[in-house]
Amino acid sequence: xxxxxxxxxxxxxxxxxxxxxxxxxxxxxxxxxxxxxxxxxxxxxxxxxxxxxxxxxxxxxxxxxxxxxxxxxxxxxxxxxxxxxxxxxxxxxxxxxxxxxxxxxxxxxxxxxxxxxxxxxxxxxxxxxxxxxxxxxxxxxxxxxxxxxxxxxxxxxxxxxxxxxxxxxxxxxxxxxxxxxxxxxxxxxxxxxxxxxxxxxxxxxxxxxxxxxxxxxxxxxxxxxxxxxxxxxxxxxxxxxxxxxxxxxxxxxxxxxxxxxxxxxxxxxxxxxxxxxxxxxxxxxxxxxxxxxxxxxxxxxxxxxxxxxxxxxxxxxxxxxxxxxxxxxxxxxxxxxxxxxxxxxxxxxxxxxxxxxxxxxxxxxx
Amino acid sequence: xxxxxxxxxxxxxxxxxxxxxxxxxxxxxxxxxxxxxxxxxxxxxxxxxxxxxxxxxxxxxxxxxxxxxxxxxxxxxxxxxxxxxxxxxxxxxxxxxxxxxxxxxxxxxxxxxxxxxxxxxxxxxxxxxxxxxxxxxxxxxxxxxxxxxxxxxxxxxxxxxxxxxxxxxxxxxxxxxxxxxxxxxxxxxxxxxxxxxxxxxxxxxxxxxxxxxxxxxxxxxxxxxxxxxxxxxxxxxxxxxxxxxxxxxxxxxxxxxxxxxxxxxxxxxxxxxxxxxxxxxxxxxxxxxxxxxxx
Numbered sequence: 001x002x003x004x005x006x007x008x009x010x011x012x013x014x015x016x017x018x019x020x021x022x023x024x025x026x027x028x029x030x031x032x033x034x035x036x037x038x039x040x041x042x043x044x045x046x047x048x049x050x051x052x053x054x055x056x057x058x059x060x061x062x063x064x065x066x067x068x069x070x071x072x073x074x075x076x077x078x079x080x081x082x083x084x085x086x087x088x089x090x091x092x093x094x095x096x097x098x099x100x101x102x103x104x105x106x107x108x109x110x111x112x113x114x115x116x117x118x119x120x121x122x123x124x125x126x127x128x129x130x131x132x133x134x135x136x137x138x139x140x141x142x143x144x145x146x147x148x149x150x151x152x153x154x155x156x157x158x159x160x161x162x163x164x165x166x167x168x169x170x171x172x173x174x175x176x177x178x179x180x181x182x183x184x185x186x187x188x189x190x191x192x193x194x195x196x197x198x199x200x201x202x203x204x205x206x207x208x209x210x211x212x213x214x215x216x217x218x219x220x221x222x223x224x225x226x227x228x229x230x231x232x233x234x235x236x237x238x239x240x241x242x243x244x245x246x247x248x249x250x251x252x253x254x255x256x257x258x259x260x261x262x263x264x265x266x267x268x269x270x271x272x273x274x275x276x277x278x279x280x281x282x283x284x285x286x287x288x289x290x291x292x293x294x295x296x297x298x299x300x301x302x303x304x305x306x307x308x309x310x311x312x313x314x315x316x317x318x319x320x321x322x323x324x325x326x327x328x329x330x331x332x333x334x335x336x337x338x339x340x341x342x343x344x345x346x347x348x349x350x351x352x353x354x355x356x357x358x359x360x361x362x363x364x365x366x
Numbered sequence: 367x368x369x370x371x372x373x374x375x376x377x378x379x380x381x382x383x384x385x386x387x388x389x390x391x392x393x394x395x396x397x398x399x400x401x402x403x404x405x406x407x408x409x410x411x412x413x414x415x416x417x418x419x420x421x422x423x424x425x426x427x428x429x430x431x432x433x434x435x436x437x438x439x440x441x442x443x444x445x446x447x448x449x450x451x452x453x454x455x456x457x458x459x460x461x462x463x464x465x466x467x468x469x470x471x472x473x474x475x476x477x478x479x480x481x482x483x484x485x486x487x488x489x490x491x492x493x494x495x496x497x498x499x500x501x502x503x504x505x506x507x508x509x510x511x512x513x514x515x516x517x518x519x520x521x522x523x524x525x526x527x528x529x530x531x532x533x534x535x536x537x538x539x540x541x542x543x544x545x546x547x548x549x550x551x552x553x554x555x556x557x558x559x560x561x562x563x564x565x566x567x568x569x570x571x572x573x574x575x576x577x578x579x580x581x582x583x584x585x586x587x588x589x590x591x592x593x594x595x596x597x598x599x600x601x602x603x604x605x606x607x608x609x610x611x612x613x614x615x616x617x618x619x620x621x622x623x624x625x626x627x628x629x630x631x632x633x634x635x636x637x638x639x640x641x642x643x644x645x646x647x648x649x650x651x652x653x654x655x656x657x658x659x660x661x
Contacts, residue, residue: 052560072563079564085557089579089659098575099565132661143561150565 001063003028003186004049004154009058011044018044019055020210026188026203031180033189033197036207037233042190043158045207049188050156051075062153073102075154078147078185082159084139086131092118092142093127099150117149120179137168144176148183155180155187161196173200194234198222206230222281224267228364231279238285238336239277241366244270252358258332262308266363275366284360285338287326290351308361310354312336314346328352411632420628429633439617439634443641446613449528450597453535454543457592458585460536461543465584466577468544469551483545486538495605498534499525502606526608534602539595543588550584551577582660586653590646597642614638 004026011019019041026032034042047053049060051072060068067075086095093114100110118124121141131139140160147155160176161169177200180187191197197204198218206213206221214226225231228239242257247270255264255278264278290311315335316327324340338354346352411429416422433439468479486494501507502524509521524530554577562572603613614634621631 050560050564052563071568072560073566073568076566077564079561081557081561083555083557085555085561087558087561087576088661098562098567102566102571130659130661146561146565156564 001028002026002061003030003063004188005059005061006045006049007059007061009045009048009055009060011041011048011053011055018210019048022058022207022210022212024205024212024215026186029184029186030202031177031187031189031200032203032205033191033201034205034207035191035194035197035233036213037192039209040207041210042192042205042207046156046158046188046190049154050077050079076152078150078152078155080140080143080147080155080157080160082162084131084136084143084163086139086142086146088131090130091127092123092129092131092134095131095142096127096146096149099146103150113149117145120148120182121145136164137172140164140172141175144179148179148185153186155185157187157189159190159192161191161193169196176200198234206233208233224362225279225364226267228277231362231364236282236337238280238282238334239364240280240332240334240336241275241277244272244274244276244363246272253363255363259310259330259334262361263306263358264361264363265359266361270363276363277366279362279364280336280356280360282325282337282339284356285336286355287328287338287340287346288353288355289346290353306358308356308358310336312352312354314348314350314352317346317348328354407632407635410629411636413629415627415629422629429630430637433630433633433637442612442614442617443638445528445611446597446615446638447641447645449532449535449603449611449613450593452528452532453539453596454589454593456532456536457540457543458589461540461588462547462585464540465544465547465551468548469554470556483541487541491538491601492605494538495534495602498530498537498602498606502530502533525606525611527610528607529611530606531603531611531613534606535596535599538602539592542591542595546587546591547581547584550581550587554580579656580660582653582657586650586657590649593649594642594646597638 002025004024006022006024006026008021008023009019010017010021022041022045024032024045034045036042044053048055051067051070051074055068058068059066062075087098090098096114096117097110100113105113114127115124118127121144123138123141123145126134126138126142131142134142140163143160157176161172164172173196189197189200201218203216204218204221205215208229214221214230216224221230222234225234231237231239240257240259240262242255242262245254245256245261247253248263250268251265253264253266253270253276255262255276257278262278266276270276310330312328312330314326315329318325322341324346326338326340326346328336328338330336336354340346410421412425412427413421414424414426414428464479464483468476468483471479489497499506503509504521504523506524508524509518512518512522524533558576558580559572562576563569567575597613598615599613600615600619603611604616604619607613607616615638618631618634618638621627621634625631
């Protein structure tokens with residue numbers, strides 16, 4: 001049963017087509033992130049769900065209830081803003097009480113629920129403080145509590161961590177995710193931070209220019225991106241151009257590249273001769289000092305064997321603490337970024353062999 | 367106190383030191399053009415009347431006791447305050463929606479509305495007041511129009527009374543309430559209203575519970591401006607008020623210029639100023655209570 005259905009919504013501002021046939025089914029209790037660069041339509045989508053924008057066409061359903069034309073206050077949502085949006089003239093308790101008063105919850109029930117939710121966000125004893133007396137992280141927890149205390153059917157979060165510093169942001173990611181899972185509330189989270197979306201979400205909707213580029217679990221999005229733009233937006237990736245030489249199985253292919261032929265994994269049904277790009281993540285490549293005697297410039301492409309090898313030279317090395325990021329130039333001229341864990345024994349200028357498994361590659365349409 | 371604790375205070379004092387120099391020109395201006403004239407008027411109000419000079423040699427409180435014992439003056443004082451209060455309330459009721467609209471609107475016509483709002487200030491005071499005389503007089507535009515459509519048979523008394531003064535003052539002082547309110551309303555994050563609606567509050571409730579309390583500073587500033595300007599206005603009540611709409615400032619000028627009673631007129635001016643300070647002080651107190659929870 002889908003808790004929230006976004007069904008082919010469109011939105012235009014004058015000549016600008018902001019949302020183009022956006023459809024997203026969201027299951028009960030799921031945490032779904034809308035991810036994309038600014039201007040991709042993720043915030044507009046959220047505002048349509050909240051009721052602050054009306055889609056020009058399409059429907060929005062909460063369960064079976066069509067809320068497309070409903071006012072925000074009729075929708076039963078909880079919303080958390082980037083600016084926190086706490087009422088500055090009300091104490092923490094009064095902020096939390098606001099939505100309960102609207103719902104005509106009795107005073108004792110109100111007090112109990114406020115106490116409960118304050119405990120949940122670990123802000124016991126802060127009820128008489130004003131928002132200005134709290135830190136950014138505390139304010140955001142109050143905002144979260146205010147949205148949750150009314151027990152809405154959907155929780156909407158609009159870049160809630162964007163104003164926090166990096167350390168606090170990491171902490172809050174897990175805090176929000178943990179809270180969301182304990183409460184079991186269906187949540188929609190707008191962010192431009194792919195790491196945030198990766199660690200928090202059940203599903204990610206990658207958006208660009210008003211369309212959905214990909215909708216799937218973090219693992220699917222990361223390991224099986226459907227396009228070059230998704231692969232580029234989520235994490236770091238290398239790509240090598242090539243042409244399908246032959247299909248080896250349902251999802252494995254031999255691909256001819258300027259570096260030789262490589263064994264790869266890709267979506268089913270790619271025809272022989274199709275132009276493709278092979279994506280390899282930096283952390284999936286092992287870097288070995290060049291083995292003397294096998295000094296051929298061609299890849300050791302024993303395609304189908306499942307293991308590929310490419311020769312190249314280190315042209316750059318960046319120390320990142322937990323790992324080193326190397327840039328390796330292949331014989332074909334392609335530049336490949338690889339991660340080398342621990343102490344980096346490789347110097348700039350050294351000849352290396354890059355090894356990676358066919359199952360760690362993914363083919364993208366060229 | 368340790369040296370570490372003292373450091374920021376020293377820095378603070380240094381800042382204050384450098385800032386105090388910058389106050390000097392303003393201070394000179396204030397003393398020269400505000401404090402000294404006021405002192406002169408206060409002294410004048412305490413002098414005996416004279417037929418040969420502006421005031422006589424001796425000191426007396428007679429001008430105050432006479433004025434305060436005069437029911438006619440109390441009446442005019444009351445009328446002045448009533449006109450001020452009425453103009454303030456009407457300006458607030460008319461100005462708030464305009465300021466609210468200007469703050470929210472993203473339409474390209476907003477700048478046109480801006481010009482409309484400022485338009486009363488773009489016309490000279492006397493010219494504008496003459497225009498109101500043309501509109502409000504017994505055979506003026508307003509009365510002729512009302513008679514033409516058959517709403518009235520006899521002209522309404524629209525000027526030479528407090529009504530005409532109130533209408534014209536509201537017109538000219540409306541921008542003084544709209545502009546502070548506009549600045550205030552623009553500074554309120556639109557997220558707050560959205561948060562309120564997301565919590566289930568209607569537009570109405572959101573306005574009463576969120577927007578209105580947060581716009582109290584703008585209301586306070588605007589209403590004080592309009593009130594003070596209204597009770598001290600001279601040209602408008604002088605031209606449109608007649609005897610029925612005579613205000614304190616008109617009376618003071620009459621004392622000074624027509625009757626040449628400078629000490630008595632000065633006493634009236636001081637009484638008026640004192641009453642204004644009293645009322646504004648009281649009002650500040652009341653509104654401060656409404657704003658005590660604001661940041």
